[in-house]
Amino acid sequence: MRILLSRIRENFLGSKLDVILSITGALFIYFILSTLISFILNSDWTLILVNRKLMLTGLMPEEEIWRAWTIFSLTTILMTTSIAFWFKINIKSSIFYILLLLIPLLIFTTKNTLLYVLFIMILSIVFFYLGYRSKNSELKNIVSRIIMISWIILLPICFLILNILDGPKMTLWGGFMINLILAAIAIFAGFPLGILLALGRASSYKLIKLISTLYIEVIRGAPLVAWLLLAWFVLPKFLPNLFGLSDLNIVVRAMIVLSLFASAYIAEVIRGGLQSIPKGQEEASFALGMNSISNTIFIVLPQAIRIVIPTIVSTFIAIFKDTSLVFILAITDLLRIGRLIPEQQQAFFGKSIESLAVVALLFWVVSLVLSQISRTIEKKLNI
Amino acid sequence: MFKFRLIGIISLFSVLFVLAACSEESTSSGSSDASSNTLEVIKDRGTLNCGVNDNLTGFGVVAPDGSFEGFDIDFCKAIAAAILGDSSKVEYTPLTASARFEALGSGEVDVLIRNTTWTASRDRDLGNDFTAPTFYDGQGMMVYADSGYDSIESMSGATVCVLQGTTTELNLDDRFTGSGIPYTPLTFETNDPLQAAFEAKQCEGWTTDKSGLASKRAGFPAASGGPEALVVLAETLSKEPLGPLTRDNDSELYDVVQWVVFGMMQAEESGITSSNVSSMAANPADPGMARLLGVGFEGGEVQDFGFGISPDFMQNVLYQVGNYGEVYDRHLVPLGLTREGSLNAQWTDGGLIYAPPFR
Structure with missing residues (x-):
């Protein structure tokens, strides 16, 4: 606590100029945040809730949505795995990513898709953990090669998924x-x-x-x-x-x-x-x-x-x-x-x-x- | 260095010449493609390409499930039902106001049904053919009830919100400048920011087609005073007949579109609806109805008008889409656009909805 206070004093209240800047900044942030929050709370969001499907996949017919979901899950899992394998991001920034991606997920997840999203998230976390924890360097080399190839063929695969079994027209x-x-x-x-x-x-x-x-x-x-x-x-x-x-x-x-x-x-x-x-x-x-x-x-x-x-x-x-x-x-x-x-x-x-x-x-x-x-x-x- | 530049310029020009030659060649072939029988192209393709609006409430919007719906959309469906026997075989192309004529002219769409006003220049210069209007609109002016404006004349010095690039903007200028009334136009690209500006009272008047004004008024948020806070002035600034259009010299398709529209109007006049069309076709009440539905009257011969489609096309249209009145009731009545006393009533009720005889 004392360290925190001293840090605050050091960083925000060091000199007279710092004090002025901090106060202006705080007022500015308060103004922006309060406007934003009151906008979020006072608006009627039915418009978005009704049109979630439209915003994410446009004119694609309802029965073809599984294609979009498959692509989404493949990409998510590939992304989490490669981040874990290649970059070794620490827990702190992973939490930041997850919070960031949770915003759209919270908006766009419906009751029907809740299970699906949970499934994808659990799979991604498992893959992330496996990648994070893996020590065997020979295995790691193989896996990272597989990831590399997967990235290269991801786009063709996406097209395949969108088109197989009589897929919807591209204009949709x-x-x-x-x-x-x-x-x-x-x-x-x-x-x-x-x-x-x-x-x-x-x-x-x-x-x-x-x-x-x-x-x-x-x-x-x-x-x-x-x-x-x-x-x-x-x-x-x-x-x-x-x-x-x-x-x-x-x-x-x-x-x-x-x-x-x-x-x-x-x-x-x-x-x-x-x-x-x-x-x-x-x-x-x-x-x-x-x-x-x-x-x-x-x-x-x-x-x-x-x-x-x-x-x-x-x-x-x-x-x-x-x-x-x-x-x-x-x-x-x-x-x-x-x-x-x-x-x-x-x-x-x-x-x-x-x-x-x-x-x-x-x-x-x-x-x-x-x-x-x-x-x-x-x-x-x-x- | 100089020599090199010269070579570059020469090669650039030669490339341009080749491209120009190619384009000339393919334009001629392209236009012959476009002027060739679009009706046959549609039949071969199995779908109708329909240019539509995707953000005009009641006329053409995208529903939450991604399907198109609205008054104009139903006419696309009717044409598909007539030509292909299935109203779902339509591919919709949402078009902006500025791209619509290019899209029709270049063959991207077969028919344009996008609340397009029939004008002389659009009919002649832009190479289009308008069929009978499906909706008679007129430009109006909406003001706040407490503003004290009761006519265009009283609006001297007012700021008016208007959509840019439409005939609406030109009509507004004709009316105000023509009568020497000073005003300030405030232009917007789409309706929604315009409404926001109007709610913030950045402008005193809001002008667009009266159908649009009526629906905007009915949906005006209660927080801003609701519908009662607004008045649509009685004066109509312009005539806006809206209807389908096809390319020039595309008579086969043009005739089909024209007579599908007339057929839907005639069906309403004769009292044929989507629910009774089957029994009417099995047992037509008079020879006229039999001709409309493409069946023989009391065992007589079926009259084929030679449209190049099945003679009983109106049965498909009426069964799958409905007659003119049904389409109107489905999409425009919920917005508060009543037919009684308007130009869009049947001619028997004093309106302009009038179909030439099916004979």
């Missing part, structure tokens, strides 16, 4: 699910493409350099909304009518545009990393007899990517939030749902603040988890 995918899927696709496809573009722009072959530069500048030069609209109305006219290319599904078109858009931004971030590697390293690797390809793969790229991890993650977060722009393509993503449910019936009129607050909360939680993971990686890599 929606809600928060479509935001997460689009962001995952854009990141997984955009990252390798971005690396190639960055290397291309730094290349000494003039034509490759020109094409990469042109691509990056053209894609970055127009807003994402413009590209999405082009993909919707103009792309079908450009594409040859082979393999059904000209009537590509609207969701696939959104995925392509988002990936291309993401790659241009990621390329510029990685180029920054490439330029920060001193020339001497390249010379040294040549002196060791490496050719330029192995120099790039083993010397330059690993260092460059390590340096730009914080910027890359903030690009990822930006891409994740950009996925909410797909509503103009008639894809009912989370933000679109948030804006249309107040119009559902007269009782909900004028409640867009409530629905948008929940939308913001969901985006915030995922972004926060992403940035926490990046911080953990940074710590692990000693950046």
